[in-house]
Amino acid sequence: MTASDQLDTAWLSSLGDLSLVAKSVVEGFMSGLHRSPFLGYSTEFASYRQYIQGDNLKHVDWKVWGRTDELYVKQFEDDTNLRGHIFLDASGSMNFGEPNKFAYARLLAAALACLMSRQHDAPGLTTFGGERVETLPPRSHRNQIDDLLILLANSKADGETIARPELLQVVETMTRRGIAVVISDLFGTGDDLLEVLRKLRLQRQEVLLFHIVSPEEMDFDLGGEFLMEDSESGEVIPVHAASFRQEYLKRIEQFCGATATTCDKLEIDYRRLRTDQPLEDALTFYFEERMAM
Amino acid sequence: MSNLLFNNWLLLGGLLAVAIPVIIHLLLKRRPQRLRFSTLRFFKDQDESAKKRRRLRNLLLLSLRMLLVALLVLAFARPYLMGSANASGKAPRRYVVGVVDRSASMRAADHWQRTIDFLREQLKDLTENDRVALVACGDTTDVLSEWVPPGKIKPVLDELKPGLGGAQLAAGLTEAAGLVASREGSEPATVLLVSDLQSHSCGGLKNVVFSPETELRIEAISERELDNVSITELKPSGPGTFAVGFQNWSGKSSRTIRFDLVADGGKPVNSIVLLPAGVKTNVVLSPGNLAPGWHQLEIHAQSNDALDLDDDRYLAVNVPQPLVVWCVEAGHPAKEFEQETFFLRSALSPTDDQTPYYLAETVSTSEVFGRLQKESPALILLSGLHVVPPELPAALQRFTEQGGGLILFVGESVRADRYNIDWHGLLPANLGRVAGDLEVPEEFWHLSPDQTDDRLFTVFRGSENGDIAQPFFKRRFELIPGEGANVLAIFGDGKPFVIAKERGRGRVVLVNTSADTGWNDWPKRRTFVPWVHSLAGFATGQTPWLDGGAGRAREWGTPLVFEAGNSLAGQTVTVRDPAGEISKVTVDNTGGAKVSPTRLGVYSLLDESGKVREQIAMNLPVAESALDFLSPAEIQSSIKRVQMAGQAGAIAALMNVGQKELWRIILGTGLVLLLAESLLANRTWA
Known part of the structure; x- marks a missing residue:
């Protein structure tokens, strides 16, 4: 299955399709199960460590205590110990481009959720845009992925990109260490989204930022004079596209560069994704980051 | 200097297409x-x-596109520059014909100096590669130089002087057109007319034809109307008197002119005349008694105006020997004024100090026959005779047949039946009964003011010269004109007053009134003297004040020919000019000695002994005094522009010389602009 096949908007328009495609993407991507990098109290032994007060006595290896007279606790590989929270930008600016940025982002979110679920991580989802903030907290429940896909399927991209209090509240509830995947074009007013990213970092979340851009935005291959209408605010500006193209490309590169620099400072993994780019690139990126955790 | 011209003017309407972009x-x-x-x-x-x-x-794009359309239209209109560089890059030869007005009016103010200065300036603009010709318009039109380099024209200009006659600019321009047609090259030519554009010099311009390619430049030397007063006339006005005509040509200012009349270089007769603006007037002067023979009269006015030449005028006058007139009386009254012919005799010699054109004497009827055998008067006046000597009619008949003049008056003493018999064959009319009663004051006649034959009344033309209807006549005969007789004057009721008949070489005139005041009161009227002179002139066929005494004068430009006589044909005669210079002139087959005048004044033909045989005065043409002028635009519009035969090749040559270059250049420019437009249109600017 090619990227273009995956990104067919008509194909993605139904819930079943989204689920199927997301799972297919993940199946195609994964060649096998990976092990959780986080050690927990699972069934497969990993190593020992010295007992510290508070450890469950159930995990003390008494045989070792008998031989060495020291208390050691058994450590096991834990494959379900990560909360993966996906933040999907559903603002009006995402509903743009060919392929559509929101469709692309939604599929990416679905694929990531499937990937998380398959890895026994607890996927969660928050969509935000305009006045709406809809969230599905991360859970390991077996129906979680279905609920998440339903939420995704019902989401629409409109309204302004605003860090509403509800969104910040979701972030503030993320007390357990986990991974936060933010999917957005970052075209909001002011630094609202940056503030969200900063708070996520403060909440000890490993943050992956997928910066979704469309070919039209990056190439700006237009000619003639246009009345450009802002997809979020409805503001109109006359633009002579051909004559402004160089300046535009310069400005958007500056914007992307500045965003990447900011992310670097906040130790956020930044990835810019063009919607004409295969989703595997994004999944690979996620997987690499996930393995590094 | 170059002018942009187009072969297809009409196509310039296509410039409207610049609106298309x-x-x-x-x-x-x-x-x-x-x-x-x-x-x-x-x-x-x-x-x-x-x-x-x-x-x-x-905006640039729009302008470029409009310019492109305009250039395209201009290229189709086939523009060319007159006098532009030709294809070889060498400056084309320029042909310039100077037409210079050298009429006398060009002497006014500083006109001539300005003319010469202007021509010299024009020559400076030309190169030795160019060719110049020069035509002078005076009383004759002369091609002073055909096509030569400008340097060779300068000496000609140095020698050029204004003339004393008029000019016909049309003739000069026609000469110029001929020179243009005869030039070697095919480059356009310029005709440069330098003139004061005096109105009377501009006649016949409609007959001048130029080719459309020939440029006519007009340098108007006179740019404003100048004040000028001139003496327009000097002529005898009557016995011993001369009329001097003055005209103030200015339409604005009045002038008071002092002038002198000089006869034979003698003592001048001074006078003053006031000339309101635009007025023409005559002043009658007498220079004094002039003896028979040739005299030269000069008028000099002190006008201090634009043109000095017309302040002088000359006249040559030949005062003839007086004509002998016999006034025949029936008797010899003791007192002269009691004679019937007293008034007639007095009228023929009005004053003692004036030139006597007639020498009148009283002769009795008994003396006439005898004296006619030995003498030959010019005129015999017969008062009303009661008794006619029998030999007198035959003698008078011979006298008239030989060229003598006879005037018969009637009167109370005349008996019609005797007269008709005694003068049979001599009288131009038969006398009928006498009409009118001297005792009835209310019954009288006047002469008709509308005389059908004005041979006797020429001097009364004009309202200021006397009214012949004023005298009244109380008695008259009823006259029946004879065969071959002419009624010369009539009364107000149409009855004959004067009847004349040719006899041989002479004339017999019958006047139907008395010679004295018996039947009329005419001798008391101021019209009597000129009337008697007219009557005597008609009867004798000689009018000394109009013929020999009329003087001889010509205006410059008309031939100056002395009547030397056929006997001198082929021989040389001596002529003296106004400055006293003597020259020899050959008499032609017709007896005329033609002189080429060099200055204004009186020219004299001398006999072998150096005495004056004949004189002719040469004057400035009156028309030269009128300094009104036409505008250059009026001249330009008068000239016809016609394509000359044989010029098509010349025009084609012109096209090859430089005209094509313009449209090629324009099209080339258009292509460059098209390229620029393409580049500009496809460029995206930030």
Whole structure:
């Protein structure tokens, strides 16, 4: 299955399709199960460590205590110990481009959720845009992925990109260490989204930022004079596209560069994704980051 | 200097097509398309200067496209430059014909100096490669120089002087057109007319034909109307008197002119005349008694105006020997004034100090026959005779047949039946009964003011010269004109007053009234003297004050020919000019000695002994005093522009010389502009 096949908007328009495609993407991507990098109290032994007060006595290896007279606790590989929270930008600016940025982002979110679920991580989802903030907290429940896909399927991209209090509240509830995947074009007013990213970092979340851009935005291959209408605010500006193209490309590169620099400072993994780019690139990126955790 | 001309003027109407790019621009102008975009954050704070540059570019594009259309139209109109560089890059030869007005009026003010200065300036603009010709318009039109380099014209200009006659600019321009046609090259020629454009010099311009390619430049030397007073006339006005005509040509200012009349260089007769603006008048003067023979009269006015030449005028007058007149009386009254012919005799010699054109004497009827055998008077006046000597009619008949003049008066003493018998064959009319009663004061006749034959009344033309209807006549005969007789004057009721008949070489005139005041009161009227002179002139066939005494004068430009006589044909005669210079002139076959005048004044033909045989005065043409002028535009519009036969080849040659270059250049420029337009239109500016 090619990227273009995956990104067919008509194909993605139904819930079943989204689920199927997301799972297919993940199946195609994964060649096998990976092990959780986080050690927990699972069934497969990993190593020992010295007992510290508070450890469950159930995990003390008494045989070792008998031989060495020291208390050691058994450590096991834990494959379900990560909360993966996906933040999907559903603002009006995402509903743009060919392929559509929101469709692309939604599929990416679905694929990531499937990937998380398959890895026994607890996927969660928050969509935000305009006045709406809809969230599905991360859970390991077996129906979680279905609920998440339903939420995704019902989401629409409109309204302004605003860090509403509800969104910040979701972030503030993320007390357990986990991974936060933010999917957005970052075209909001002011630094609202940056503030969200900063708070996520403060909440000890490993943050992956997928910066979704469309070919039209990056190439700006237009000619003639246009009345450009802002997809979020409805503001109109006359633009002579051909004559402004160089300046535009310069400005958007500056914007992307500045965003990447900011992310670097906040130790956020930044990835810019063009919607004409295969989703595997994004999944690979996620997987690499996930393995590094 | 070059002028932009077009072969196809009408195509210039296509310049309206420059509106096409504007119309297309307006028709195709679209509203910007509305496009929804993810964010406008990158479009804010656009560079305003870019917008200005874009607008400037659009304006440039529009201008370029309009210019392209205009150039295309201009190229089709086939423009060419008169006098432009030709294809070889060498300056084309210029042909200039100078037509110089050297009429006498060019002497007014500083006209001539300005003319010469202007021509010299024009020569400075020419190169030795150019060719110049020079035509002078005076009383004759002369080609002073055909096509020569400008340097060779300068000496000709140095020698050129204004003339004393008029000019016909049409003749000069026609000569110039001929020179243009005869030039070697095919380059356009310029005719340069330098003149004061005096109105009377501009006659016949409609007959001048120029080719359309020939440029006519007119340098008007007189740019304003100048004050000028001139003496327009000097002529005898009567016995011993001369009329001097003055005219103030200015339409604005009045002038008081002092002038002198000089006869034979003697003591001048001074006078003053007031001349309101635009007025023409005559002043009658007498220079004193002039003896029979040739005299030269000069008038000199002190006008201090624009033209000095017309302040002098000359006249040569030949005062003839007086004509002998016999006034025949029936008797010899003791007192002269009691004679019937007293008034007639007095009228023929009015004053003692004036030139006597007639020498009248009283002769009795008994003396006439005897004296006629030995003498031959010019005129015999017969008062009303009661008794006619029997031998007298035959003697008078012979006298008239030999050329003598006879005037018969009637009167109370005349008996019609005797007269008709005694003068049979001599009288031009038969006498009928006498009409009128001396005792009835209310019954009288006047002469008709509308005389059908004015041979006797020429001097009364004009209202100021006397009214012949004023005298009254109380008695008259009823006359029946004879065969071959002419009624010369009539009464107010149409009855004959004067009847004349040719007899041999002479004339017999019958006057139907008395010679004295018996039947009329005419001798008391001021018209009597001129009337008697007219009557005597008609009867004798000689009018000394109009013929020999009329003087001889010519205006410059008319032939000056002395009547030397056929006997001198082929021989040389001596002529003295006004400055006293003597020259020899050969008499032609007709007996005329033609002189080429060099100055104004009186020319004299001398006999072998150096005595004056004949004189003729040469004057400035009166028309030269009129300094009114036409405008150059009027001259230009009068000239016809016709394509000359054989000039088509010349025009084609012109096309090859330089005219094509212009449209090629224009098309080349258009192509360059088209390239620039393409580059500009396809360039995207930030």
